[in-house]
Every structure is written in structure tokens, then in C-alpha cells.
Amino acid sequence: MEEVNGTVVHEAHLVAVEAPSEVETLELGGSGSLERRSFDPVAHELDATFRLTKYADLKGNGCKIPQEDIAKLLKGIQDNPQDHVQLEGGVGCIGMDACISPLRYEGFCAVQTVDLFYPLVDDPYIQGKIACAGVLSSLYAMGVTECDNMLMLMGVSTKLTDKERDVVVPLIMRGFKNTAMEAGTNVRGGQTVLNPWLTVGGVASSICQSPEVIMPESALPGDVLVLTKPLGTHVAVTVHQWSDLPDRWNRIKLVISQDEVRKAYNRAMDSMSRLNRTAATLMHKYGAHAATDVGGFGLLGHAQNLARNQKAEVSFVIHNLPVIARMTAVSKACGTTFPILQGLSAETSGGLLICLPREQAAAFCKEIEKSEGYQAWIVGIVEKGNRTARVIDKPRVIEVPAKEKEGELW
Amino acid sequence: MEEVNGTVVHEAHLVAVEAPSEVETLELGGSGSLERRSFDPVAHELDATFRLTKYADLKGNGCKIPQEDIAKLLKGIQDNPQDHVQLEGGVGCIGMDACISPLRYEGFCAVQTVDLFYPLVDDPYIQGKIACAGVLSSLYAMGVTECDNMLMLMGVSTKLTDKERDVVVPLIMRGFKNTAMEAGTNVRGGQTVLNPWLTVGGVASSICQSPEVIMPESALPGDVLVLTKPLGTHVAVTVHQWSDLPDRWNRIKLVISQDEVRKAYNRAMDSMSRLNRTAATLMHKYGAHAATDVGGFGLLGHAQNLARNQKAEVSFVIHNLPVIARMTAVSKACGTTFPILQGLSAETSGGLLICLPREQAAAFCKEIEKSEGYQAWIVGIVEKGNRTARVIDKPRVIEVPAKEKEGELW
Numbered sequence: 090m091e092e093v094n095g096t097v098v099h100e101a102h103l104v105a106v107e108a109p110s111e112v113e114t115l116e117l118g119g120s121g122s123l124e125r126r127s128f129d130p131v132a133h134e135l136d137a138t139f140r141l142t143k144y145a146d147l148k149g150n151g152c153k154i155p156q157e158d159i160a161k162l163l164k165g166i167q168d169n170p171q172d173h174v175q176l177e178g179g180v181g182c183i184g185m186d187a188c189i190s191p192l193r194y195e196g197f198c199a200v201q202t203v204d205l206f207y208p209l210v211d212d213p214y215i216q217g218k219i220a221c222a223g224v225l226s227s228l229y230a231m232g233v234t235e236c237d238n239m240l241m242l243m244g245v246s247t248k249l250t251d252k253e254r255d256v257v258v259p260l261i262m263r264g265f266k267n268t269a270m271e272a273g274t275n276v277r278g279g280q281t282v283l284n285p286w287l288t289v290g291g292v293a294s295s296i297c298q299s300p301e302v303i304m305p306e307s308a309l310p311g312d313v314l315v316l317t318k319p320l321g322t323h324v325a326v327t328v329h330q331w332s333d334l335p336d337r338w339n340r341i342k343l344v345i346s347q348d349e350v351r352k353a354y355n356r357a358m359d360s361m362s363r364l365n366r367t368a369a370t371l372m373h374k375y376g377a378h379a380a381t382d383v384g385g386f387g388l389l390g391h392a393q394n395l396a397r398n399q400k401a402e403v404s405f406v407i408h409n410l411p412v413i414a415r416m417t418a419v420s421k422a423c424g425t426t427f428p429i430l431q432g433l434s435a436e437t438s439g440g441l442l443i444c445l446p447r448e449q450a451a452a453f454c455k456e457i458e459k460s461e462g463y464q465a466w467i468v469g470i471v472e473k474g475n476r477t478a479r480v481i482d483k484p485r486v487i488e489v490p491a492k493e494k495e496g497e498l499w
Numbered sequence: 500m501e502e503v504n505g506t507v508v509h510e511a512h513l514v515a516v517e518a519p520s521e522v523e524t525l526e527l528g529g530s531g532s533l534e535r536r537s538f539d540p541v542a543h544e545l546d547a548t549f550r551l552t553k554y555a556d557l558k559g560n561g562c563k564i565p566q567e568d569i570a571k572l573l574k575g576i577q578d579n580p581q582d583h584v585q586l587e588g589g590v591g592c593i594g595m596d597a598c599i600s601p602l603r604y605e606g607f608c609a610v611q612t613v614d615l616f617y618p619l620v621d622d623p624y625i626q627g628k629i630a631c632a633g634v635l636s637s638l639y640a641m642g643v644t645e646c647d648n649m650l651m652l653m654g655v656s657t658k659l660t661d662k663e664r665d666v667v668v669p670l671i672m673r674g675f676k677n678t679a680m681e682a683g684t685n686v687r688g689g690q691t692v693l694n695p696w697l698t699v700g701g702v703a704s705s706i707c708q709s710p711e712v713i714m715p716e717s718a719l720p721g722d723v724l725v726l727t728k729p730l731g732t733h734v735a736v737t738v739h740q741w742s743d744l745p746d747r748w749n750r751i752k753l754v755i756s757q758d759e760v761r762k763a764y765n766r767a768m769d770s771m772s773r774l775n776r777t778a779a780t781l782m783h784k785y786g787a788h789a790a791t792d793v794g795g796f797g798l799l800g801h802a803q804n805l806a807r808n809q810k811a812e813v814s815f816v817i818h819n820l821p822v823i824a825r826m827t828a829v830s831k832a833c834g835t836t837f838p839i840l841q842g843l844s845a846e847t848s849g850g851l852l853i854c855l856p857r858e859q860a861a862a863f864c865k866e867i868e869k870s871e872g873y874q875a876w877i878v879g880i881v882e883k884g885n886r887t888a889r890v891i892d893k894p895r896v897i898e899v900p901a902k903e904k905e906g907e908l909w
Contacts, residue, residue, distance in 0.1 A: 146657075147693060159691060162655075162668045188688035190648035192706050197604070199706060203650045203690045238600035240613045240702065242652070244694065245572075247556075258572045278598035280613045281569060283557060284654065285695040292650065292702050296602050296609060 128212035133256045141216060141257065142330060144246040145207035145286035149323060149385065149437030187227045189302065200297055202227035204384075205242060205290030209326045209437055210358055213257045217264025218362040220289040223438035225272055226382040229369035230441050232303030233295045239269050241279035244288035261289050272364055307378040308399045308444035312471035314407065315450055317368045317457065318360050318440030319489035320388060321416030324427045325350075325357035328419055344418040352491030356413050359492055361438040367460050368441045374456075375449040383439030388468075389432030392442060392478035404474025405444075407432060411466045411487040432480040444471055464489070538622035543666045551626060551667060552740060554656040555617035555696035559733060559795065559847030597637045599712065610707055612637035614794075615652060615700030619736045619847055620768055623667045627674025628772040630699040633848035635682055636792040639779035640851055642713030643705045649679050651689035654698035671699050682774055717788040718809045718854035722881035724817065725860055727778045727867065728770050728850030729899035730798055731826030734837045735760075735767035738829055754828045762901030766823050769902055771848040777870050778851045784866075785859040793849030798878075799842030802852055802888035814884025815854075817842060821876040821897040842890040854881055874899070 130139035142148070187202040204224045208216050221239070228236055245258060258281075266276050279291065295301075328350050331337035345353075365382065372380060381395040392405050410417075412429060420427040420434065427434045445453055454465040466487060540549035552558070597612040614634045618626050631649070638646055655668055668691075676686050689701065705711075738760050741747035755763075775792065782790060791805040802815050820827075822839060830837040830844065837844045855863055864875040876897060 161665060162653075162691060163672065188648070188650070190685070190687055190704075192647055193645065194607070194706070197607075197706065199609075199648055199704060201648060201650060201688060201702075201704065203652065203688065203702060205652075205690055205692050235603065237602055238598070238609055238611060240598070240611060242613065242615075243572075255571060262573065275600070277600055278611060278613065280615055280700070281572060282615050282698065284698065288692065288694065290690070292611075292613060294600075294609060294611065294704060296604070296607065296706055 128214065128260070135253055135256060139253065140330075140333075141208045141211045141213055141287070142326075144248060145288065147207045147286070148326065149206055149209040149435065187231050187233075189231075192296070196298055198297055198299070198302070199294060200228060200231055200233050200302060201292065201294045203242075203290070203292045205244070205288045206437060208287050208289070209323070210354075210361075212358070213260035214264040215358050215362060217261035217266075217289060218268040219264075219358070219438050220261075221265040221268035221272075221291065222362055222364050223384070224291045224293050225268075226365045226384075226438055226441070228293050228295055229365040230380045230382040231305065232369055232372045232377065232380070233297060233301055234366055234369045235297075235301070236269075236272055236274040236293045236295050238278075238294050239274055239276045240292040241265055241276050242288070242290045242292070243279065243281040244284045244286065245281060246287040247283050247285050249287070265289065265291065268362065268364070272366055303372055303377055303380065305379040305381060305395060306398050306400050308395075308403050308405075308471045309378060309401055309446075310403055310471055310473045311447055312378055312403075312444045313447050313450045313467050314392075314405060314469040314471065315443045315445055315453060315465055316383070316388070316411060316440045316468045317365060317443070317463075317465045318363070318383070319356070319411045319413050320383075320429060320434065320436060320439070321353070321413035321420075322357040322361055322437055322439065323435045324416040324419055324429060325353040325413055327427075329354040341419050341422050344422045345415050349415045349491065353413050353415055355492040356489070360413075363438075363461075363463065365441050367457055368443070368465070371453055371456055371460075372441075372443060375453045376446055378444040378446070380441045380443040382441050383436050385435045385437070387428070387433040387435055388439075388442065389478060389480055392432070395442065395444075396474075396476045396478040399476055402473060402475065403471050404476065405469055405471055405478035407469035407478065407480045407484065409466060409468045409485045409487055410480070411464075411468065411489050414488045414491040417486050417488070430480075430484060430486070432484075440465070442468075538624065538670075545663055545666060549663065550740075550743075551618045551621045551623055551697070552736075554658060555698065557617045557696070558736065559616055559619040559845065597641050597643075599641075602706070606708055608707055608709070608712070609704060610638060610641055610643050610712060611702065611704045613652075613700070613702045615654070615698045616847060618697050618699070619733070620764075620771075622768070623670035624674040625768050625772060627671035627676075627699060628678040629674075629768070629848050630671075631675040631678035631682075631701065632772055632774050633794070634701045634703050635678075636775045636794075636848055636851070638703050638705055639775040640790045640792040641715065642779055642782045642787065642790070643707060643711055644776055644779045645707075645711070646679075646682055646684040646703045646705050648688075648704050649684055649686045650702040651675055651686050652698070652700045652702070653689065653691040654694045654696065655691060656697040657693050657695050659697070675699065675701065678772065678774070682776055713782055713787055713790065715789040715791060715805055716808050716810050718805075718813050718815075718881045719788060719811055719856075720813055720881055720883045721857055722788055722813075722854040723857050723860045723877050724802075724815060724879040724881065725853045725855055725863060725875050726793070726798070726821060726850045726878045727775060727853070727873075727875045728773070728793070729766070729821045729823050730793075730839060730844065730846060730849070731763070731823035731830075732767040732771055732847055732849065733845045734826040734829055734839060735763040735823055737837075739764040751829050751832050754832045755825050759825045759901065763823050763825055765902040766899070770823075773871075773873065775851050777867055778853065778875070781863055781866055781870075782851075782853060785863040786856055788854040788856070790851050790853040792851050793846050795845045795847070797838070797843040797845055798849075798852065799888060799890055802842070805852065805854075806884075806886045806888040809886055812883060812885065813881050814886065815879055815881055815888035817879035817888065817890045817894065819876060819878045819895045819897055820890070821874075821878065821899050824898045824901040827896050827898070840890075840894060840896070842894075850875070852878075
């Protein structure tokens with residue numbers, strides 16, 4: 090990682106000089122190596138068939154509860170679920186990313202978000218990182234770059250044996266914590282409960298002064314839409330599970346090789362673990378008008394939520410879909426399973442979808458690539474309209490290279 | 500409720516002038532009545548045998564994960580689980596009630612807590628109230644009386660039918676929200692996920708200046724211990740479930756009548772739904788030295804955690820156990836099921852256990868009773884020692900009257 094800002098580099102340094110804890114050492118390479126090996130259940134004295142993703146019937150943050158059902162359930166706390174902007178002196182987060190609470194001290198507000206994830210990768214450490222990055226992403230979507238505290242929420246599956254639990258849970262927690270440190274924050278509390286399905290998530294809180302927050306409501310006709318991470322994460326983790334299952338594998342073996350699956354899975358893990366913090370910083374520099382983070386409702390679902398929240402009469406039109414390599418081919422071979430060309434395939438810890446002034450978008454993309462080594466893409470435009478969003482009929486698919494190796498700098 | 504402070508009365512007034520929402524009306528009495536009926540599944544077109552408590556195999560916040568196992572799991576985020584007081588620039592909440600984060604603004608800190616509960620009563624609205632009061636209790640234990648925001652965490656059971664879900668979840672949310680309003684705060688966000696077991700909980704956050712917080716660490720020899728709610732909540736809700744189960748009922752029918760069970764259950768619901776906010780306010784007025792809230796580890800478990808956290812070399816000795824009427828008799832009839840005389844029976848949304856200067860304790864108890872109409876009890880003393888806590892061999896049991904009617908002022 091190149092230098093992004095002082096804090097990130099500082100924390101990376103702290104991690105490097107700290108001795109790796111007991112729970113981390115098995116995945117480290119030889120002494121002094123910063124390369125990380127993938128999780129091997131056998132090395133932890135677990136059964137070779139142990140798969141974290143078997144400990145929940147749902148995956149990531151997809152398919153939790155459909156948006157329309159949520160609205161129905163929320164009638165217990167809201168008389169009008171559409172009225173999310175002014176929810177009793179503050180901004181509620183129904184359908185949006187974070188909530189904002191006015192504080193008792195003039196000029197300050199609390200920006201907070203909570204999210205929970207089912208396991209979607211088999212490496213517990215990476216799963217912890219993804220959950221932390223996913224929680225923080227909602228702060229970053231509001232332009233908030235400084236998180237003051239994180240709480241971790243761990244739902245331990247009752248189906249784990251004691252041995253499995255004692256291996257897996259500390260690794261998840263360590264991944265979560267390390268990503269929090271990378272974000273310049275700390276995990277100071279949390280709650281661990283038992284439940285048949287494994288979940289991991291948390292709460293991110295930032296106490297801000299107004300200029301730190303970019304309210305997701307000021308998109309203007311003529312803006313362009315930028316996306317900071319590729320689509321296709323759920324497709325990639327799902328086909329990776331299918332490589333163990335002959336029935337499923339036969340459905341897709343004509344369009345993708347095992348090696349391509351592995352690389353796509355590595356890209357997805359890398360992408361989901363990555364913070365959107367640089368993007369949040371650059372949103373201020375380039376005068377972003379609004380943003381949201383892409384998650385379980387897919388690019389289009391979140392674009393629609395964001396469009397609905399705009400003050401001006403605008404609509405979003407999405408022309409380009411950056412997708413992890415080969416995932417569009419898989420999606421086409423699977424009928425309606427992965428509606429990625431419709432913009433509706435679920436993502437976890439996805440990119441920020443940002444409305445930027447047209448003249449700033451290219452510079453934004455260029456700087457994020459220079460800072461982080463990751464591309465961002467112009468995916469669409471903002472035009473006059475009735476606060477809706479759509480993907481055009483034949484969107485252009487941008488194939489985003491998959492990733493050779495899983496290893497990362499520690 | 501008598502006047503406690505301006506905020507509570509103000510909010511109660513707000514609730515009274517608001518029309519009851521659709522989800523509340525079935526439990527209200529005749530028009531204009533402020534009496535509330537208990538939850539009747541049939542009135543909601545659910546099966547007469549519907550019981551909320553069947554939707555999790557655990558109850559309340561008892562037995563989540565034993566304290567010693569938690570320490571093992573937390574090695575992922577802590578190198579020394581004992582070292583909870585100074586966890587990377589802030590106070591962690593492992594074993595304690597809330598965590599404190601320093602903020603980027605001089606003189607301010609964030610006090611936060613998160614908690615999750617399995618259903619332990621069959622009235623969804625009351626269950627929501629209990630969860631909210633239980634979450635807030637950890638702030639109150641730190642002397643923090645003003646909560647700036649709450650997030651709600653709803654784990655919807657996959658075993659609920661759509662109809663059951665649409666009845667039960669809004670009622671739980673409404674109960675949670677109403678108790679938040681009673682506490683002078685709002686629910687501005689949250690997360691709803693699916694999981695086989697139902698859970699409800701939330702996050703409470705307060706942005707404070709130092710004088711608002713009473714660190715739980717300054718108990719002195721000579722202090723006395725005050726408890727603000729009776730023990731026996733889990734015994735009461737469990738025997739209430741047993742009145743449906745002949746096998747279980749036969750174990751206790753010689754020591755308790757159905758009517759006594761009903762009254763104990765009503766007292767437990769009332770007690771668990773009640774806020775510890777007045778107690779937190781009075782902790783400041785009477786110079787409390789430390790406090791904790793009683794939950795799943797029982798009075799003694801939480802007393803031990805609190806003792807371990809003291810700066811001075813003190814120990815806590817508990818002489819008196821205020822227990823909901825007849826619950827000690829039930830406990831004796833059930834062998835080791837409810838270790839209430841050992842101080843180890845789990846509680847949910849229990850009272851605050853407060854270390855007060857000896858000369859202030861009686862006045863504290865008197866004022867809390869005058870303000871709220873609820874008793875508080877002197878239960879023990881602080882003496883020189885090695886930061887442990889114990890219940891004496893034959894503690895005095897104070898029978899706390901059960902409650903005739905379930906109804907409450909709305």
C-alpha cells in the first residue's frame with residue numbers, strides 16, 4: 090500500500106513491529122515474511138472439510154430481509170417509513186447507510202452505523218476483516234473518515250464444536266480488530282452471543298463537526314456516478330463454494346476453470362477486505378454531492394435508495410458495470426441466479442457509489458488509483474428525473490482482472 | 500410514576516397525546532384507558548399456543564457464553580483479557596458494562612454499550628421494553644443519565660411464519676422505542692437480520708463530559724452496597740413457562756400456586772421493563788463510588804467483576820438478598836437449577852449494584868422510593884480485601900411483594 094495518509098501508514102507500522110499473536114502465526118509465512126497463507130483447517134487441528142461458510146444458511150449481507158418487508162416491520166418504530174430524513178430530530182438510517190444524532194453540544198453530531206454479516210469466505214481472519222470493512226463503509230459513504238470507536242458483534246454458532254469455536258472466533262476477532270486499526274480506530278467493546286447461525290459485525294461511531302459529514306442528498310443533473318470497487322463478490326464466493334459440489338460445478342464448468350474461480354475468489358476477498366476510507370477522504374477534496382455504499386441490495390438497489398434521498402429532482406442512469414473477471418460469464422450461465430447485468434446481484438462490503446461534479450470525476454478516479462493501486466470507474470450519470478435509478482438495457486461490462494495470489498502485506 | 504425529572508414527565512406527556520399506533524391498539528383497554536392488557540395471540544389472529552419464548556433455546560441474557568470461555572475467545576482482540584481497564588486508549592468493556600472512547604475533542608468521551616437478549620416473556624411489546632431497559636442499564640451503571648442515540652438490533656427468527664413475524668416484530672420494536680422515549684432518547688437506526696433464534700437488543704451511546712461519568716473503580720472500605728431491583732426475574736419467567744408443562748409444574752406445585760406464579764411473573768416483567776435512570780441520577784447526588792448492572796452472571800457474578808475493577812484493595816460482602824416473593828421457595832424446591840441463595844441466578848435487566856458512602860445509603864434508598872415508588876435495598880458492605888465478592892453463608896432473604904396486575908400506565 091502506498092502512502093495514503095499519516096494514520097494508515099502509522100498503524101501499518103505498529104502492526105509490523107508488534108509480534109504476531111498466537112492466533113495469527115499459523116497463517117504467516119516463514120519468519121520475517123509479510124506474506125499470508127490462506128486458512129488451512131488441518132493446520133489448526135480441525136477436520137479438512139471444515140468450512141466457515143457452512144455455519145449459516147445465508148451469505149454476507151445479501152438476502153437478509155427484503156426491503157419491502159423491512160418497511161412493514163419497521164412500522165413499530167416509524168409511522169411513515171418513507172419519512173427517513175427527519176426521524177425525530179436526527180437522520181434515521183432506514184434504507185440509508187448511517188444515522189446522525191444531534192448532540193447536547195452545539196455543532197457536534199454522532200454518525201453511527203451497525204451491520205451484521207453471515208460468513209461468505211472460509212478464512213475466518215479474512216471474514217473478520219470483511220465484516221469490519223463492511224461496517225465502516227457506511228461511515229465512509231457519508232464522507233466521515235475518522236471512526237472514534239467500534240463495537241464488535243459476534244454471533245457464535247451453536248453448531249461449532251468447542252475446538253472449532255476456539256480456533257475460529259479468535260481469528261475472526263483478530264481480522265476485525267486489525268482492519269479497525271488499519272482504519273485508525275479501535276475495538277473497545279462488543280457482545281458475543283450464541284445462535285445457530287454464525288454472524289459477525291459491529292457498530293462504528295464517529296463524533297463529528299458538520300463539515301466532516303457529506304449528506305447524501307445533493308446530487309445535481311450533470312453529475313457523474315463513480316464506483317470504487319468491482320461488482321461480482323457474491324458470484325465469486327458462491328462459485329468458489331460450488332467447486333466442492335459436483336452438481337453445481339457442472340452447471341458452470343463450460344464457462345470457467347477452477348483456476349479462474351480461485352483468482353476471482355481472491356479478488357473478491359481482497360476487495361471486500363479493503364477500506365473505502367481513501368474514497369471518503371477524496372470525496373471532500375473533489376466536492377462529492379452524495380454517496381452510498383453498495384451491499385446486499387446490489388448496485389441498482391442502493392442507487393435507487395440514494396436517488397430517492399436527493400433534494401433535487403434527479404435520476405441516476407448506470408451505463409457501465411465493472412465486474413470481477415469471468416463473473417458475467419458465470420452469471421449468464423446460471424439464468425436468474427445472479428442478476429448482475431441488472432445491477433441487482435448482492436455484494437458485501439462493496440464500493441462507494443459517489444455522485445461527483447462531472448469535471449472532478451476523472452481526477453478523483455486517477456487519485457484513488459495513484460493512492461491505493463485500485464481502480465475506480467465512472468459508471469453512470471445523473472440527469473433530471475423523478476428520484477429513481479436504472480441500469481441501461483445493454484450496459485457495458487468492464488472486466489476487472491482477477492487476483493493471482495491470496496497473500497497480502499500483513 | 501411521580502415526577503422524577505423534567506425529561507421523563509415530558510416524554511410521558513408526548514406519548515399520551517400521540518394517538519396509539521395500529522400495532523398498539525389491541526393491547527389497549529377501552530378508549531381513553533391507560534391500562535394495558537396482556538398480549539393475546541388470538542386477538543392478533545395467531546394460534547392460541549403461540550409463545551414468543553419458544554423462538555430461542557436460551558433465555559434473556561443468561562447463559563450466553565460462560566465468562567471463562569469469553570476470555571479465551573477474546574484473545575483475538577486482547578493479549579491480556581485481565582487488562583481491561585486500559586485497552587488501547589480507552590476503557591474496554593470486557594466483563595464490565597460500557598466502554599469509554601476518548602474523542603478528538605478535548606474533554607469529551609463516548610460511553611457506549613451493546614447488548615442482545617433472547618425472548619424471556621411472551622408479550623412482544625414488553626419484551627421490547629425489557630431489551631431497551633436492559634441495554635440502557637449499562638450506561639446508567641456508569642452514572643450516565645443522558646443517552647444521545649440508540650440503535651436497535653433485531654434478530655428475526657426464521658421459524659416465525661410471515662404472519663407471526665408481521666405481528667410480533669413491530670410490537671417488539673414499539674416496546675423498545677417507547678422505553679427509549681421514556682429514557683429521553685431516540686432509536687435512529689438499527690439492523691434486522693434473520694437467524695433461527697429470535698434476539699432483540701441494541702446499542703446505547705452517550706457523548707459525555709467527564710463529570711457525567713462515574714468510573715466504576717472507587718469503592719472504599721466502609722461503603723455499603725445498594726441494589727435497586729429485586730432478584731429472581733429468571734426464576735419467575737421460567738416457572739411461568741412451567742405452568743404450561745405438567746412435568747415441570749409437578750416439581751413445584753407444592754411450594755407455589757398458579758396465582759403466585761402469575762403475580763411473580765408480573766413483578767418480573769415490571770421490574771425488567773423499568774429504567775435504572777433515576778438511580779443513575781441519584782448516584783451523582785449521593786456521591787456513589789462505583790456501580791454495575793446485574794444481568795446474566797447473577798448478583799454475585801457482577802459483584803465479582805466490579806470488585807476486580809476497584810483501585811483500592813476492597814472486597815464486597817453480600818448479606819441480604821431481596822427476591823421476588825416465593826421465588827426462593829421455588830429455587831429451594833428445584834435443587835441446583837436456580838442458585839439464587841448463592842447470588843448466581845441469572846437476571847435480565849436487573850438493578851444497579853451501587854457502592855455508596857455509608858452515611859448516604861439510607862437517603863439514597865429513601866429518595867429512589869419517593870421518586871419512583873420502588874424500593875431499593877442495602878444488600879452488603881465493602882471491606883478491606885483482595886478485590887473479590889462473596890455472599891455470606893446464610894444470607895437474609897427479603898421477600899419483595901409480587902404484583903397483582905400486569906397493566907401499567909401507558
